[in-house]
Amino acid sequence: MGYEFKERKSIEQVEEANDLAPKFDAHGLIPVITTDATSGEVLMHGYMNAEAFQQTLKTGEAVYYSRSRKTLWHKGKTSGLIQTVRSIRIDDDQDCLWLQVDVAGSASCHVGYRSCFYREIAVNPDNETASLVFLESEKVFDPKAVYGDAPNPTQL
Numbered sequence: 543m544g545y546e547f548k549e550r551k552s553i554e555q556v557e558e559a560n561d562l563a564p565k566f567d568a569h570g571l572i573p574v575i576t577t578d579a580t581s582g583e584v585l586m587h588g589y590m591n592a593e594a595f596q597q598t599l600k601t602g603e604a605v606y607y608s609r610s611r612k613t614l615w616h617k618g619k620t621s622g623l624i625q626t627v628r629s630i631r632i633d634d635d636q637d638c639l640w641l642q643v644d645v646a647g648s649a650s651c652h653v654g655y656r657s658c659f660y661r662e663i664a665v666n667p668d669n670e671t672a673s674l675v676f677l678e679s680e681k682v683f684d685p686k687a688v689y690g691d692a693p694n695p696t697q698l
Contacts, residue, residue, distance in 0.1 A: 544596035556636050565637040566592060571607060572639055576650065579628040579642040585650035586658040588615075590639065602627050604641055621688045623647040647683065654681030 548561040555561055566572050571589040578585055588606040590598065594614050597605040604625035608615040618624035625643040632639055651658040660678040665671075 545599045547592065547595075550636075557634055562632070563636055564592075564595065564632065564639075565635065567637075569609075571609070572637060574606065574639040574641055576604065576625065576641045576643055579644055583657055584659050585625075585643070585645065585656070588617075595639075598627060598630070598641075604643060617650070618646060621647070621649075621652075621683070623649050623683075625650065649682035652685060652689070654683050654685045656682050 545562070548555075548563040550556055550563045550565060556563055556565075564572055570591045572591075572595065574588045574590055575584065576586045576588065577583060589609060590605070591607040591614075594605045594607045597614065597616075604617040604627055606615045606617060607613075624646045625641070626646070627641055627643055629642040630639060631642075649656050651660065653660070655678045657678070660676060661674040662677055664673050664675045666673075
């Protein structure tokens, strides 16, 4: 058994009561934004299903659901880059989570950068083009050394 999610009964209950009644999408998932608890930097975006959410609440460590592998993903279990949860917030209609975490090893991106948001979109309105500019110049770790030749979890 785990933490109890309440049945969603009314807008008032969802928006104004103390009931934890998360809304999972048609695939049973809820989006999660994860930030560094100290700096506020956005580290990653992921998803949780009910089981991942339950395990996160129980263990105090971030557990996500991998859509590409279709399995639970205890962040850092392989790499050692565990995300220890300091705070979990839920938005007004309870269909999005915000985790504030401390990260062991200072990285959260499987590509090796600190944040999954390591590039910015540069827009050139003159010729209506856009390109990516790297905001992080060095990787925190070498993904091949950590993960070997494991398949890239990114969906193409």
